[in-house]
Amino acid sequence: MNDSNGNRWWIGSALALSSAFGLTWLGGCFFPGAHWSLRVAVLGLGWTMIAGLCWWTHRRIRRESRLLQRYFEALCQWAERQADPANLPPAPTAFPWRGIAEQIETVIRRLQQHVDQSEQRRATLELRCRRAAAETEQIRQIFSGLADPILAVDQYDEIVLANPSAEQLFEIPTQRPESRALARLVRCEKLVQLLSATRQHKTTGHRTDEIELTDDAGHSHWYRATAVKLSDGDDHAVGDGAVVTLRDIGDQKSLQKRNAEFVSSVSHEMKTPLAGIKAYVELLADGDAEDEQTREEFLSVINSQTDRLQRLVDNLLNLARIEAGVVSVSKQHRSLNELLEESLHVVQPSAEAKQIELRAELSPLYLGVRADRDMMLQAAINLLSNAIKYTRQGGSVTLRSRLVDDQARFEVQDTGVGLNEEDCSRVFEKFYRVKKDKDMAAGTGLGLPLAKHIVEDVHGGKLTVESTLGQGSTFIVALPCTGQMLGDH
Amino acid sequence: MGKRVLLCDDEIHILRAAEFKLKKAGYDVHVANDGQEAWEAIQQQKPDVLITDCQMPRLDGLGLVQKVRADSQLADLPIFMLTAKGFELSHDDLAAKWDVRAVIAKPFSPRELLRQVDAALGETRDTQKDERSRGSDAASD
Numbered sequence: 001m002n003d004s005n006g007n008r009w010w011i012g013s014a015l016a017l018s019s020a021f022g023l024t025w026l027g028g029c030f031f032p033g034a035h036w037s038l039r040v041a042v043l044g045l046g047w048t049m050i051a052g053l054c055w056w057t058h059r060r061i062r063r064e065s066r067l068l069q070r071y072f073e074a075l076c077q078w079a080e081r082q083a084d085p086a087n088l089p090p091a092p093t094a095f096p097w098r099g100i101a102e103q104i105e106t107v108i109r110r111l112q113q114h115v116d117q118s119e120q121r122r123a124t125l126e127l128r129c130r131r132a133a134a135e136t137e138q139i140r141q142i143f144s145g146l147a148d149p150i151l152a153v154d155q156y157d158e159i160v161l162a163n164p165s166a167e168q169l170f171e172i173p174t175q176r177p178e179s180r181a182l183a184r185l186v187r188c189e190k191l192v193q194l195l196s197a198t199r200q201h202k203t204t205g206h207r208t209d210e211i212e213l214t215d216d217a218g219h220s221h222w223y224r225a226t227a228v229k230l231s232d233g234d235d236h237a238v239g240d241g242a243v244v245t246l247r248d249i250g251d252q253k254s255l256q257k258r259n260a261e262f263v264s265s266v267s268h269e270m271k272t273p274l275a276g277i278k279a280y281v282e283l284l285a286d287g288d289a290e291d292e293q294t295r296e297e298f299l300s301v302i303n304s305q306t307d308r309l310q311r312l313v314d315n316l317l318n319l320a321r322i323e324a325g326v327v328s329v330s331k332q333h334r335s336l337n338e339l340l341e342e343s344l345h346v347v348q349p350s351a352e353a354k355q356i357e358l359r360a361e362l363s364p365l366y367l368g369v370r371a372d373r374d375m376m377l378q379a380a381i382n383l384l385s386n387a388i389k390y391t392r393q394g395g396s397v398t399l400r401s402r403l404v405d406d407q408a409r410f411e412v413q414d415t416g417v418g419l420n421e422e423d424c425s426r427v428f429e430k431f432y433r434v435k436k437d438k439d440m441a442a443g444t445g446l447g448l449p450l451a452k453h454i455v456e457d458v459h460g461g462k463l464t465v466e467s468t469l470g471q472g473s474t475f476i477v478a479l480p481c482t483g484q485m486l487g488d489h
Numbered sequence: 490m491g492k493r494v495l496l497c498d499d500e501i502h503i504l505r506a507a508e509f510k511l512k513k514a515g516y517d518v519h520v521a522n523d524g525q526e527a528w529e530a531i532q533q534q535k536p537d538v539l540i541t542d543c544q545m546p547r548l549d550g551l552g553l554v555q556k557v558r559a560d561s562q563l564a565d566l567p568i569f570m571l572t573a574k575g576f577e578l579s580h581d582d583l584a585a586k587w588d589v590r591a592v593i594a595k596p597f598s599p600r601e602l603l604r605q606v607d608a609a610l611g612e613t614r615d616t617q618k619d620e621r622s623r624g625s626d627a628a629s630d
Binding site: 274 | 500501503505506507509510513522544546573594595597598599600
């Protein structure tokens with residue numbers, strides 16, 4: 001506070017008061033003989049001056065008090081956020097409480113600055129919170145939407161986090177159960193051990209294991225579990241946990257199994273003709289075949305088994321080449337019936353060996369097709385061989401050709417074991433073999449897929465199957481016909 | 490007539506090669522094209538040795554072996570499996586479960602097959618000695 005300005009009005013008041021008394025005293029001294037009325041007048045004047053001075057002082061004090069009150073009110077109202085220091089009237093230079101007013105104003109301004117800064121900080125934090133909440137929601141949605149089950153445990157091996165896939169897989173109650181113990185909720189010893197071992201391990205590297213879970217229906221499901229240690233930082237206040245992600249590897253396992261079965265089938269298919277070749281070569285080498293007729297017979301078997309092996313290798317290579325897109329195709333106009341007759345000739349011995357009647361009902365029309373001879377021949381042989389394989393002794397296989405609309409069709413119809421609806425839809429899958437008929441004949445599951453590739457991908461035709469379980473199947477090949485005329489044969 | 494050997498395989502040329510070698514060695518060889526046919530042949534007359542393929546229509550080799558071992562009268566019948574199957578078949582398992590004498594893998598040697606059959610029958614009766622005696626009988630005749 002400025003003392004000189006602040007005390008000035010007190011000094012003024014004291015001077016006015018002393019002047020009034022002085023005038024009263026002077027009136028008595030200078031005019032001792034003055035009339036009493038003059039004295040009263042002088043006294044009245046003095047008292048009037050005193051009253052005026054008092055009134056003036058009172059007004060001044062009241063005005064200043066009001067001003068000061070406004071500052072205090074502003075301070076009080078500021079707490080309720082209703083005051084703005086900019087609206088305060090300026091304190092007059094002579095204002096005795098100017099120092100207090102200025103301090104109040106300074107305090108208010110500083111507080112206002114703090115509040116403004118806090119407001120900014122609050123707004124920034126609110127924005128960050130909203131962003132964090134949005135990000136959390138996004139992460140939650142991603143986490144919930146993940147098809148791979150995810151589980152996290154704390155240092156007590158209690159589940160602290162499980163996405164819906166994990167809850168569904170391990171049948172964990174959605175509402176928080178009383179006990180979240182991993183071993184109690186997840187009935188998979190291997191997974192529990194994996195998480196515990198990962199959590200207790202000193203390093204943070206991941207660990208993987210393949211686990212098998214069995215559902216209520218008794219079906220096995222294979223998963224690859226990848227567990228990672230969750231470190232709680234340097235202070236180790238919470239303790240280390242672990243998180244595991246499970247990836248369904250059922251398809252991979254199924255493929256591995258099918259590949260193993262394929263290798264087994266291929267080796268079986270190769271060993272069978274090899275067995276014939278080796279056995280007859282040894283018989284010939286040992287001189288067991290004593291007459292020419294027997295030697296001829298043995299050589300004929302060796303020859304037929306070599307051809308069989310050659311066909312198998314061709315099937316394998318052709319399928320691989322077609323799939324890799326590196327096959328060289330030489331399509332020319334050919335007679336479909338001639339190709340079919342050639343294929344009949346190839347499979348005739350195996351039909352005879354199984355006492356299966358092989359019938360040919362070929363169209364009298366010339367059915368011209370644009371085809372790669374070797375490939376189309378292989379497709380026809382594969383279809384006929386398949387029919388012979390899955391037809392019991394004494395049954396029949398019919399090869400039929402005809403013209404339907406603009407298509408040259410040929411059909412291989414058998415009186416074999418037939419296929420059910422599912423087998424019909426899957427029989428052209430690579431390596432697929434009908435389970436119930438697996439032991440009926442050896443096979444690789446390649447013949448029909450290769451025939452389909454040849455007919456559809458290479459020749460733009462269509463290969464379909466119609467079958468009745470227990471009564472037989474008909475494989476129908478439809479090819480674009482490039483010309484027909486009478487007198488094919 | 491030599492010892493009775495029953496051969497069972499759905500591959501005719503395999504059957505023919507084994508039959509030829511064993512017949513030439515003096516065995517009385519009978520053949521069957523599948524497990525069911527072999528089982529029917531066994532019921533008609535018990536063989537001294539059974540040689541069977543594994544993968545066959547109607548009744549497969551393992552099914553045939555199980556049927557044979559389930560019959561107490563056939564408990565001592567020496568069985569050989571002649572198969573092109575790979576890792577699916579373990580001789581140890583087959584020997585432990587069904588008393589299969591040996592698993593002969595295809596491609597096989599007819600010579601080796603004959604040696605195994607000779608060895609199996611030599612345990613019950615010395616076929617080499619019989620052959621020698623048959624040979625000497627024939628010489629004396």
